[in-house]
Amino acid sequence: MIVPQKDFGRGLTGLQGSLYCGTGCFHRRKVTYGLSPDEEQTQGRNMSLINEYEALRTKLRNSRELMESAGRVLFAMDKNTGHPKDISKAVKTAVLVAACYYESDTQWGKQVGWVCNQIVSCRLATC
Incomplete structure (x- = not known):
């Protein structure tokens, strides 16, 4: 898994971002950000940023x-994303995402997250 990620992962980051995958799971960009790559081209730039925020x-x-x-990806708000300015904030965010706190009492948790309430990969979230 390390070799494909090192060799192919960097090439995939130019094609709408890198993959989020693990043992038995794979999440598309639409699941993570709410729009598919094609919708980002047509709809993302036309939406009101305040309403979408x-x-x-x-x-x-x-x-x-x-x-x-998500705003940078969906609305091309910042073409020069680069590395995070403060790595500790990035680590805290990664912990938040890994712990799935954003699924509690949010639309994501109700509509996309653990819809099937099972430990196995949910069909809605992985297809």
């Missing part, structure tokens, strides 16, 4: 780093 806030709760990341 509120929608992202409802969807992702209070994870500012995750909302900023």
